[in-house]
Amino acid sequence: KVRTHPEVWSDSPNPYDRKRQDNCPVGLKNVGNTCWFSAVIQSLFNLLEFRRLVLNFNPPANAQDLPRNQKEHRNLPFMRELRYLFALLVGSKRKYVDPSRAVEILKDAFKSNDSQQQDVSEFTHKLLDWLEDAFQIKAEEERDGEKPKNPMVELFYGRFLAVGVLEGKKFENTEMFGQYPLQVNGFKDLHECLEAAMIEGEIESLHSENSAKSGQEHWFTELPPVLTFELSRFEFNQALGRPEKIHNKLEFPPILYLDRYMHKNREITRIKRDEIKRLKEYLTVLQQRLERYLSYGSGPKRFPLVDVLQYALEFASSKPVSFSLCGDSIFIFHALNEHSTTEQQGPSSSDVPSTSPVQRSVIHKPFTQSRIPPDLPMHPAPRHITEEELSVLEGCLHRWRTEVENDTRDLQESISRIHRTIELMYSDKTMVQVPYRLHAVLVHEGQANAGHYWAYIYDHHQNRWMKYNDISVTKSTWEELERDSFGGYRNASAYCLMYINDKEQYLIQEEFNKETGQILVGMDTLPSDLRDYVKEDNKRFEKELEEWDAELAQKTQQEKLLSQIPRAPAPSPVMLTPNMQGIIMAIGKARNVYDRCGPEAGFFKAIKLEYTRLLKLAQEDPPPECDYRLRHAIVYFIQNQAPKKIIERTLLEQFGDHNLSFDERCRNIMKVAQAKLEMIKPDEVNMEEYEEHSSYLEAGCTWMLNLMLLFLHSSYMEALLYLIYAYQNNKELLSKGPYRGHDEELISHYRRECLLKLNEHAAALFESGDDQEVNNGLIIMNELIVPCLPLLLVDEMEEKDIVAVEDMRNRWCSYLGQEMEPNLQEKLTDFLPKLLDCSTEIKGFNDPPKLPSYSTHELCERYARIMLSLSRTPADGR
16 A cells, blocks of 8 residues: 655645745745746746736726626736736745636636646747736726837837748738747757748848749847747657657857847848858868868778878888797797697607696697797788888878878868857947847756746846746756756756847836835835735734744643653663673773772772773774664764763763662662762753764664665665655764764665665556556655655765666656557656656655664664675665
8 A cells, every 4th residue: 555645746834944035036836737837927027127017007997897808807817816926926925925826717728638738838928918918908998099008019029020032022021029939950059040030941032033932031120128039849740640859959148149130230141141151161161171181081981091191101110020939938839839739649658647637737729729820920011111112101101191180280270260250250349239138048858748847037136047946946057057958968958038138227127216216125016905915925924833833832841741750660671781791891890999999999990991992992993784883872972072071971870770780899889870970960961962962873773774674675665754864864963973873875875776666666557557556656756756856856966866866757758758548648747747847845744754662782783684784885886
């Protein structure tokens, strides 16, 4: 039976985990396959001008009555919910907010395929259409004889002029555009995509009398303040009958100059395009020439020509070297020949007594058969060449090699110069007057019909990149953006680029109070109705915090009362603990001092002997199966430099143990130790620190015991929670000192292995096709594995963990190209975005499993058995 654990998207029960830190941006909760919504909305929200337009939108007065048409019935409620959502993103005290109400209105309009993930570009188009309609309704209400201006159109829409020839007839027409689509396949950077999009067909027909060709050019006549490029990362594979994602690498710059695409620059751009075309044709010729030098030969195998000439020179200069037989070599050669002859002719009666078995085993027949004949040279060399011939040939080869080296270098330098000339073709001052700054990059990871979305958005005031991944909002870098957005790395790549006019500062400019001249921040930027809305939500959240604090206080009080209840004395142990054995031995060694000077002197001698023994153990390096720290708490204290008072108190407690009543000497020393304990004042030892030092290692070892026992018995689901908590607890211990915990790599290895085994088991259940089995497999993934992935991804230095996560994701992504039942396809499409979520936001887990109690002796014995059974070097290298 599958054990259930928290759903991956569920809120943490502790509201402090959901509390906004300082002025960190607010995230958006994924309310079921809606990471596409979060990526787009956050990109738009962080455009301050767009944010102002939405927040200050007032619904038309006539909309208070019944809506007149479908647009009003749908778009105006959506605008209301979007205003509320933006207000919460501004002033909420929560770390992330719930966009459910806005999402539901959108989903109703997308009823194309039940719960399947929507095409994000279609959603963006729809969103901007709705916003345009909503503002148009308002604008028409307020117009006063003039044509109303729609701020959404002003912000996101531009115009281009299409100039061309169609079937011999020239044409010109102006078109409006919003998101500008660009093909990705076959291009290496954004400018190449744009060039291809702006020129279609044979544009030479525009400037010639040849009317047989058709073609057109696009020239921007008016660019929008916010320019959005839609990268076509998906295409339909006709042969396979399904969509596929294009993973090609495509670079794009943080600053994009669009001068070359403007209609006013068309003449100079055409000249430069012609020059680039001529240079690229010449470049192709040079590269072909260079290739002939670098791959020389007429057969299937080719080599650099300079190497061919060098090899020929080495051959011509070589001297034949024969197999030299002298000294010991002659003796060996004759011995081998004699042995070979003997083997072939058979042993004679006179040979048998003089040849021992040891002597015969030294010389092997295969070696004698494969020896080099003495008349062949050791390496290839010309056999007949005069000094004059060699001199001429060497001179030619030297000269030819030098010529080839010079030609190759010249070609490479010419190619580099042309590349540089092409790169700088548009860098002159006249062509860098229309700068657009990258504002947001929307990223998709996965395959064509499933995946996860997030956004990188530039904080223009802090001059840094931020990563918006559903509820997780973190600082980022251009390097991380490049890795995830350019493509060619894993399955992630950008599908949408949002650039803003770098000269239009109003787009990102903060609001000012006209009276005071101060910048408005937070709640001050909200209209009064939204301010009240956010205050109410913040009050509800503050109440959650208060209720949580009250609940914790009540639990603490109950635990305090329970701790005051007297406990029954512990039963006498059946066998002596390692601690007790050491103390009895120390008392025995102190016998002479006890007999001469009495119990107190005997006590001091015994405690000194025991401490010396434990100090020596703490300095040793024991085998893995024998951890002295478990056998003797004081070894643990010494290695972790515990305060002297804690070590003294622990020793006194051991010598004052009631179980030392073996004979009169032990009893008397026990009484001395107990008297010393009573003399210690409460403020002399920090009891909290004492209890912390006393309990950590034993608890950590108990975690390890249980997880490894469960793992070895293939109880992977039960073992996983032990592994999670053992790793976290052990990491916390090691952060306080290298001897506080256990081998981190060992626990890390078994944590990875457990997740991989569970993933394989869940995949096998999914492949079965049985409804119950499939559901059980997805429960394992959703409630066990997916919540654990951020724990493996949180530290990017742990390459083995990252590889394991990729293995698990690839296992499920491999199903995307397979034929399966529609219900299975639907479940897979719904589940994959959760698996592919790259967020390192740690999700909540149930309370840790209850630990069994072991006696110290049993703990050490079980620990030794398990450590002996484990291989320290995993076979798979993980």
